[in-house]
Amino acid sequence: MTTHQVERAGLRAAFDLFRGSLHQPPVSDRDWAQLSASFEPGAVRGAFDGDRLIAMHQSMPTDIVVPGGERAPLSVQFRFGVGAGHTRRGVGTALMAAALQATPEPLAMVRPSEGGIYGRFGFGVATRCRDLVIDRRRAVLTADVPSGGDTRLADPADSAGLCREVYDRTRARPGAIGRWPWYEQLLNHELASAGLFSRVAVHTGAEGPDGAAVPDGFARYSVRGTTLDVDELHCRTPESWAGLWRFLLGVELVDEIRLRGRPLDEPVEWLFTDPRVCRVTAVRDELWLRPVDTLAALRARAYGDGDPVVLGVHDPLLPANSGHYLVGPTEVRRTRRSAQLALSAASLASLYLGGVRPLALAVAGAVTVHDPKALPAADRLFHTDGEPWCGTAV
Ligand SMILES: CC(C)(COP(=O)(O)OP(=O)(O)OC[C@H]1O[C@@H](n2cnc3c(N)ncnc32)[C@H](O)[C@@H]1OP(=O)(O)O)[C@@H](O)C(=O)NCCC(=O)NCCS
Incomplete structure (x- = not known):
């Protein structure tokens, strides 16, 4: 078996193989016309048995907001599938290892x-999210909910561009990733394939540098029967968030509003006179992260105050990452000092955005404590205000 990049002429066959691994039929001509833009040259790697493609993997470069607010380069891994009859024989592991080794x-x-x-590939749960259902008929906003600005339906012809622009302006939470020009097209295509028609509500505030009104939040939603599904909601201010909620609650012929994959700390319950109109139906893992270059990744984020700690990182798939790292608020470097805390690449990834505390991972056995005073120090260093959240489905 060999692994190498898939040429442009082989991309559609690779996509069909991936779809087959998810028990989906080959892509139609119409769908390929919509989706082929998301297959950028050089991004797709295949595993081959002789000339025959038996697995595919795609990675796309973008960036991610890290604690402290900087944006660090990120490789998004998706469309990873092994053809029927070839799974559980090490093909996926070989393909993932080759892809990660080539990731800059x-x-x-x-x-x-x-x-x-x-x-097993060194990825750990770095953000989590929750699914909500709102009893729309009983939902009454409290008198304290902020107001201001204006919310309206976007013209469908402008909505993709508006969503892209507003999303980029609003993304500030650790875990938020940059999107690609084809992202909205892909999302709309998926909704349309499911027989759904999506609309976009846009909130406009008054906060441009010249005082002119600028869009500062949007909600993309579709209605099926008497259920309104919110596919996306991104906003920049409490006023834009509240304005979008007012709009959604005002949509006629709706009994319940469903939201999937919302931030854990989004205070939806506090909007309503009766907080029980908001039901949490699931709390789920969301973004899984992996350090590919551990030193560069550790240096990319900011840390809380406190004594530095020495982390011993274990990474069998990318052995160059294994080693000891001194992590402190003013410096991050490799060191020969003994590890105070030992952990896998996957556990480090889970700590990285602040989605779980080192203390909690130590309780679960995912961090080994060699020096007990390093644990509260690591807690202070890795602490972040607010929950990390991705909010982009890829
Ligand atoms: C997931 C997938 C790509 C893994 O490829 P693969 O070639 O089967 O994986 P490998 O043979 O290299 O397996 C490596 C290990 O992972 C395990 N593994 C593979 N798929 C697994 C799964 N779905 N759940 C749990 N373990 C899994 C294997 O049992 C093996 O364990 P071992 O090392 O203890 O023996 C492949 O099974 C597949 O195409 N699945 C369907 C499509 C899919 O879910 N893709 C992921 C999209 S995010």
């Missing part, structure tokens, strides 16, 4: 189909 970005992420797949 210091961090990689994935949104997995199943939770049991990616831990």
